[in-house]
Amino acid sequence: MNTVRRASLMLAALTAGSAIMPELASAKGLPAESCKQLFDHAKAGSETIFPSEASGDFEYLDGAELHTPDMLRAALKRIRSSEHSGAKTPVVLIARGNFDGWLFQGTNPDNLPVCFNQSSLAGSNWENADYPGVGFLQSDLTDANFRRARIENAIFHDSALTNAIMQDAFIKGGRFSGSWARSVTNWDLSGSDLTQFVFDCGITIGDGCTLERDGIKFAYANLEKADISSFPTWGTADFDGAVFKSTKIAPKQIRYLVGINPVGTIVLHGGNERSYLTKSHFQQLHALSKIVVEEKSEPSFQCSDARTIVEKLICGEYETRLRTLDRRMTFLYTNGWPHHSPGLQPQRAWLKERNKCEDADCVETAYNDRINAVLAANGEPMFLDLGESAYFIPDTIGLPKSIIGSELYERIVPAVAGEAMASVRITRELDGTYSAIGQSIGANAHICSLSGTSLSFDSTSGWFSSTDEGSNSWPLFQIIRDELTIYKNGRFSDSRPENSSAFVSCGARAYFPDMQRIFYDTEKLAALIAFPDD
Numbered sequence: 072m073n074t075v076r077r078a079s080l081m082l083a084a085l086t087a088g089s090a091i092m093p094e095l096a097s098a099k100g101l102p103a104e105s106c107k108q109l110f111d112h113a114k115a116g117s118e119t120i121f122p123s124e125a126s127g128d129f130e131y132l133d134g135a136e137l138h139t140p141d142m143l144r145a146a147l148k149r150i151r152s153s154e155h156s157g158a159k160t161p162v163v164l165i166a167r168g169n170f171d172g173w174l175f176q177g178t179n180p181d182n183l184p185v186c187f188n189q190s191s192l193a194g195s196n197w198e199n200a201d202y203p204g205v206g207f208l209q210s211d212l213t214d215a216n217f218r219r220a221r222i223e224n225a226i227f228h229d230s231a232l233t234n235a236i237m238q239d240a241f242i243k244g245g246r247f248s249g250s251w252a253r254s255v256t257n258w259d260l261s262g263s264d265l266t267q268f269v270f271d272c273g274i275t276i277g278d279g280c281t282l283e284r285d286g287i288k289f290a291y292a293n294l295e296k297a298d299i300s301s302f303p304t305w306g307t308a309d310f311d312g313a314v315f316k317s318t319k320i321a322p323k324q325i326r327y328l329v330g331i332n333p334v335g336t337i338v339l340h341g342g343n344e345r346s347y348l349t350k351s352h353f354q355q356l357h358a359l360s361k362i363v364v365e366e367k368s369e370p371s372f373q374c375s376d377a378r379t380i381v382e383k384l385i386c387g388e389y390e391t392r393l394r395t396l397d398r399r400m401t402f403l404y405t406n407g408w409p410h411h412s413p414g415l416q417p418q419r420a421w422l423k424e425r426n427k428c429e430d431a432d433c434v435e436t437a438y439n440d441r442i443n444a445v446l447a448a449n450g451e452p453m454f455l456d457l458g459e460s461a462y463f464i465p466d467t468i469g470l471p472k473s474i475i476g477s478e479l480y481e482r483i484v485p486a487v488a489g490e491a492m493a494s495v496r497i498t499r500e501l502d503g504t505y506s507a508i509g510q511s512i513g514a515n516a517h518i519c520s521l522s523g524t525s526l527s528f529d530s531t532s533g534w535f536s537s538t539d540e541g542s543n544s545w546p547l548f549q550i551i552r553d554e555l556t557i558y559k560n561g562r563f564s565d566s567r568p569e570n571s572s573a574f575v576s577c578g579a580r581a582y583f584p585d586m587q588r589i590f591y592d593t594e595k596l597a598a599l600i601a602f603p604d605d
Contacts, residue, residue: 106186106206107226107246109162130161134168134190144178151181162204164188176200184224197222213254232258233283243267247302251276254283261290261309268294270302275515289313299324300340315353322487323467325353326360342489344599346482355479356468363469370394371401381426384434393431395585396438399551403445406552442551446533452550454588455499462596463509463555463586464491472553475590484591488599493584495521495555496602497548503527505535507548507573508602509583511561517578519561522604523547526573534558537573547573557583 109129130150137143150163164186172194179185184204193213197220206226217237225242229249239262248271272280284307291312298319306327316335320328337353339346348356370393374386385393404418425437446452455461467490474480488494495509509521526547529536534546546558561575561583577583589596 104160104162105184105204105224105226106162106208107204107224109164109184109186110206110208110226110228129186130163132163132165134165134170134187137165137168137170140173140175140178143173144180147179147181147183147185151183160184162186165190170195172196175202229253231255235259237263239263245269246271247280248272248278249280251279251282253281255281255287256283257286257288258284259288260292261288263292265289265292265297266295268297270297270299272301272303274512279515284308294318295335298340321467322483322490325356325468326364328353328357339483339486340489341486341491342599344485344489346484346486348483352479352482356483359471359474360469363471367398367469368394370397372397379426381428381434384428384431387431390431393434393438396435396442400438400442400445402552403442442549443533446549446551447530450530451528454550454553455497455505457499457501457503460496460498460593462488462589462591462593462600463495463497464488464589464600465493465584466587467491470587481591484589485595485599488589488591488596491600493519493586494600494602495548495557495583495586496600497550497555507535508604509557510602511577511581511583513578513581515580517580519575519577519581519583520603521547521557521561521573521575521583523573545573547575553588555586555588560584 132146137146147163150161160181160183162184166188167190168187169191170187171191173192173196175195175197176199179200179202182201182203184206185202186206186208187210188208190207190210192207192215193211195212195215197215197217199219200217201221202225203221204224205222206228207230208226208228210230212227212235213231213233215232215235217235217240219239219241220237221241223241223243223245225245227245227247227249229252231253232255234257235255236259238259240260241264242260243264243266245265246269270280272278280302284304287304287308289308289310291314293314295314295316295318300319300321304324304327308327310328311330313331315328315331315333315337317338319338319340322339322341333350333353335350337348337350339348368391370382370385372382374382377383377386384390385397387393421437421441425434425441428434428437464487468483468487470480492513493509493511495507498506500506504524505526507521507523507526509519511519513519523537526535526537528534529544529546532544532546533549534544535548535550536544536546538544548558549556557575561577561581563575575583
């Protein structure tokens with residue numbers, strides 16, 4: 072097939088009907104040795120089509136014209152034996168086509184790199200097949216069998232992998248990317264070679280990787296030099312016996328990596344920062360995280376002892392917020408009155424009122440009102456010296472206060488700070504007032520912004536607040552036990568005046584979570600955590 076004809080077919084496929092990965096239409100004429108490289112060239116390119124046959128970029132096959140495995144084998148043999156004989160192996164782009172249930176072993180004797188683009192491959196059998204450089208772009212691999220397949224440098228982009236079996240497969244150098252729409256539930260990678268494999272997941276609908284990902288199996292897989300740091304498994308994947316060596320992980324994944332086999336350094340990856348963990352470091356963090364997370368998941372009492380309606384509400388499966396408020400209230404009652412003795416009678420009176428609640432909203436309001444009253448009565452918490460700043464980020468690992476200042480704490484802070492999707496800096500100015508600046512990035516890259524100057528502690532509300540020209544107070548943040556809470560998570564609906572010295576704005580999918588103070592060199596933190604107005 073001549074170059075003009077080949078390019079015309081490709082362009083037609085790209086522009087007709089539902090587009091076949093339109094990004095490929097802009098790829099530059101660069102040599103590609105795998106579907107992954109072809110895809111990357113396409114995303115980076117700006118020209119309209121591959122300019123010359125000499126580039127050896129791709130061959131196009133219409134999947135609708137391939138009806139049997141023998142036809143595919145013959146087509147691939149024809150491509151290899153014709154104009155590309157002796158030249159660099161071309162990438163073969165197969166557009167669409169129904170290959171459900173096909174047996175692929177032996178269909179690619181010359182090991183050509185093949186891209187399946189918007190193809191249906193449900194139930195297909197690749198067991199022991201050799202398909203190096205293969206790619207699956209917007210394709211369906213539901214129930215596919217890849218046992219012991221050799222598919223190094225494979226790419227799985229925006230493809231369904233529900234119940235796909237890749238046990239003991241060789242997938243070195245591969246990559247997974249995609250969108251929220253596809254499912255990879257029960258994807259079985261047990262025993263596979265995932266050396267240098269990259270899970271490339273962003274935070275938007277288009278690049279965020281699937282939301283349906285329960286039951287993935289990495290048991291005894293080799294993840295040496297792999298990057299799983301952006302892949303949100305969050306306790307739903309089996310990592311038992313998986314080999315970790317120079318493997319990139321995110322701080323928030325530590326608690327979920329149960330049963331791994333760390334045979335070398337683990338790379339803690341957050342933003343542009345790296346922290347390096349020995350096996351001992353990882354095991355220590357994992358153990359500490361488990362303890363802290365379990366403590367934070369419980370209220371101040373044992374849920375097994377819950378008797379009243381309110382106690383049972385607090386222990387409800389989805390009532391994390393109520394349990395947090397209960398722990399805060401208990402802390403304030405036992406530790407938070409250095410200036411004023413609370414006495415038993417006011418607390419008992421409050422408990423009596425709280426116990427009249429019959430729903431979670433009522434309980435939350437009762438706790439908030441009581442916490443505010445206690446903080447207001449106790450006065451301004453002196454957590455900063457004049458001219459000092461404090462940085463707050465979500466505690467994604469689960470760190471006890473006992474670790475602060477240790478060598479391990481100092482080691483991990485850069486990656487933990489680099490990972491933070493929310494951050495706030497509070498400064499106590501030389502005149503005794505406070506300023507605040509912060510931002511939070513939520514789902515689909517929605518953003519919250521926060522700024523405030525001339526803030527002061529409001530002894531009537533228990534909040535650090537701004538004041539307008541009419542001396543009205545507008546709450547912004549609270550500090551309890553080095554934990555920062557932004558008023559209503561930044562999603563309050565009150566109409567603050569334009570002349571208010573505090574401003575908060577949140578996109579539909581963004582909010583400010585509760586955050587923990589980071590005790591670290593402030594100059595280094597300033598370099599790690601940047602704010603738009605800095």
